[in-house]
Amino acid sequence: MCHLFRRFITLPVESSLNFWHDSLILDGSPNPATREGTFGKNAPGRLIVFEGLDGAGKTTQIELLARDLRKKAFPVVITTWNSSRLISKAIKRAKKAKLLTPYLYSTLHAADFMYRLENIIMPALQEGAIVIADRYAYTALARDLSRNVDRRWVESLYALAPTPDLAFYCTASVEETLGRIVDRNGGNPPGYYESGMDVIRQENARHSFR
Template identity: 45%
Template sequence: MLRTALYQTSLRTSPLTILYVNFFPVVYVQKAMFGMKNGGQLLAFEGPDGSGKTTQRKLLKSWLTGQGKDVVVTKWNSSPLIKPVLKARKAERSLMPAQFAELAAADFRDRLDTEIVPALEQGKTVIADRYVFTGIARDVARGLDREWSMKLYEPILEPDLVFYFSVSPETCASRIALSRQPSFYEAGQDVTGLTDPFQSYDRFIRKVIHEYERLSKQFSFTLIDGEQSISDQHETIVVLWRELEASQLFRQAASYLPPPLLARFEAVRQSS
């Protein structure tokens, strides 16, 4: 029954997952499932404002909850300690780029210590609506040094998956314009010097996207085509999550294999 369930899952995933299902004796998979009970997952949703990541984050949370997963969501700039300071400084429009960067990093570090790591240790699935890459991309777009910005977040706890929603600046701008005017800092007016928030946003978001694309290569983001329909994006994300779940399970199962069987599996995997 377990092998049948795994095989049905593999039909919606990758050839490598099918190899895992067909190769591993069920007893080792069962051991792996027991060993993974307390292992959490960290999933990050990244992309420029208007890319659709929040919609997809909500859909995945709902779907994972329906699968019986205990899901925790952490949002950018939401630390109870730092958020009030950021909100007040934003209202005053008194934040210089370096100050903004340091406060955003402090907010993240507080949430990492009090929300993210404890949830992972309890075996929960953590979904981050924006992660450190948001801070770095915005910092660089504001003219700050990339290495300096990255050091604010080091050591970086890398997510199991980073979903990056790739969309054009024009798409982002049009989606935002449908419902609201971009805020002062969202539009980058603190650094562009432009009085029109939409013109400023267009100039600023292009720099943010450029840095996201560089980070995508460095940290191996999983690209999601944000121009696709909401349902197509969700289906893609679910398939990618299933692949992650299967690969983690079978990596754990491999640790239980006797050396001769492990060597045989590696030979089959490398030739596949």
């Protein structure tokens, strides 16, 4: 289940996003109130963010929303976490070797996010598309703060991230999300970092994830 946890715009009109029973201007006009900082200040597109635990159903809801919008002839771009092949490869190697310290973990993911912002999100917003983000800066904030990374450090890394027009948080029970992850991994438990074993120092990945 996905809940609207942040709406950054106040609107007088009914939206075509009846699927979400909410309001969003989709007429291509700029929305300066939600475009702070250098990036995206006058972009005519719209940014919708989905957050939540792995296995909480974000991908399913994103696909449903994208399909609904495309049926209405809106241009839609879906963007995911770990978008840069080069940086993602470095992160995977570091994870496999268990070399990621909290600040290195934070920095590498911030570099990937900047690639995503400059090469996918902003070009699409500038062209007037609706960008649907599977995870956004909130993921980094949650993961990094749980690893005792300084909040000011994290906020500085994502200071250029444009404020989304809508942000949804998808929820599911821990057991349900764990089951989905295990199924997705071919019967294997969540990884070392995915389960938080680097933080809790728990020997069992399933117990650590819980």
